[in-house]
Amino acid sequence: DQQVKQNSPSLSVQEGRISILNCDYTNSMFDYFLWYKKYPAEGPTFLISISSIKDKNEDGRFTVFLNKSAKHLSLHIVPSQPGDSAVYFCAAIRYRRNDYKLSFGAGTTVTVRA
Amino acid sequence: NAGVTQTPKFRILKIGQSMTLQCTQDMNHNYMYWYRQDPGMGLKLIYYSVGAGITDKGEVPNGYNVSRSTTEDFPLRLELAAPSQTSVYFCASSYTDEAFFGQGTRLTVV
Numbered sequence: 001d002q003q004v005k006q007n008s009p010s011l012s013v014q015e016g017r018i019s020i021l022n023c024d025y026t027n028s029m030f031d032y033f034l035w036y037k038k039y040p041a042e043g044p045t046f047l048i049s050i051s052s053i054k055d056k057n058e059d060g061r062f063t064v065f066l067n068k069s070a071k072h073l074s075l076h077i078v079p080s081q082p083g084d085s086a087v088y089f090c091a092a093i094r095y096r097r098n099d100y101k102l103s104f105g106a107g108t109t110v111t112v113r114a
Numbered sequence: 115n116a117g118v119t120q121t122p123k124f125r126i127l128k129i130g131q132s133m134t135l136q137c138t139q140d141m142n143h144n145y146m147y148w149y150r151q152d153p154g155m156g157l158k159l160i161y162y163s164v165g166a167g168i169t170d171k172g173e174v175p176n177g178y179n180v181s182r183s184t185t186e187d188f189p190l191r192l193e194l195a196a197p198s199q200t201s202v203y204f205c206a207s208s209y210t211d212e213a214f215f216g217q218g219t220r221l222t223v224v
Contacts, residue, residue: 002156009154032211043118043204043215044157089156093211100145100208101172104156 003027004092006105014113019077021108023090026071032095034102035064035075038087047088048075051095080112116140120205120216127195127223135190135219137205145208146188147172148180150201151218157204163188195223 005024013019023033031052036044050057050064050073057064063076077084090105121136139146144165149157149172159172163182177199179191188207192199200223206213 004156006156034211041217043206043217045215046212049211095211098210100210100213101147101159101162102157102206102213104149104158106154106156 002106003030004090004103004105006090006108008108009106010109010111012111012113013080015082016079019075019080019084019110019112021075021077021088021090021110023073023075023105024071025073025092025103027092027103028071029094029097030092030103032093033064033066033073034091034093035062036089036091036104038089038107044089077110080110082112082114085110085112118205118207118214118216120203120219122219123217124220125222127192127221129195129197129223131195132191132193133195133221135192135203135205135221137188137190137216138186139188139205139207139214140186141207141209141214142185143207143209143214144185145210145213146182147206147208147213148178148188148190149204149206150174151204152201160190160203192221197223199223 034049035047038044087107091102147162148160161180203219205216
């Protein structure tokens with residue numbers, strides 16, 4: 001049973017424009033959310049996170065928004081750059097219960113066109 | 115700057131063979147994890163450990179075993195390889211929320 005869902009397998013965006021990646025979750029016990037980026041033949045690397053007590057977290061070109069009532073989060077990349085072409089995974093944990101096992105979505109492949 | 119190191123990077127196994135995927139971390143993290151990634155799917159948790167001597171099953175543990183005798187090492191054992199175990203395997207470690215991943219082991223069972 002997939003508790004974290006990324007319904008868009010792929011996204012193509014022009015360089016300089018905004019990339020918006022979406023993620024939904026079903027388990028209301030999740031209280032901390034992370035985005036990971038993965039290049040081919042490499043392991044995932046941490047990108048940005050957000051606690052359920054916030055609705056927005058920003059780090060440079062990357063912003064994550066959380067809508068708890070809708071159980072939805074999104075990652076905005078502005079402006080998109082060619083180096084952003086990668087697979088992006090949404091993940092969730094139950095931080096307050098000290099349960100750090102990541103539940104992952106299926107990933108969204110982002111392609112940034114020059 | 116080693117982080118999480120996995121070996122081997124690639125392996126081809128015949129059905130019924132066994133092997134151990136090695137994982138070591140140098141960050142003194144208590145938590146360690148094994149995930150597998152199948153095409154078009156997210157990462158699925160196989161086993162995890164919250165500290166030396168303590169392991170527990172994840173979502174997809176069948177066909178695998180683990181041990182955690184030290185903080186640094188968390189090997190994953192496949193006893194009787196099956197084609198369904200063809201996948202990319204990732205080891206990870208964490209202090210709390212941010213997990214660090216190894217580069218992965220691509221395993222093919224034929």
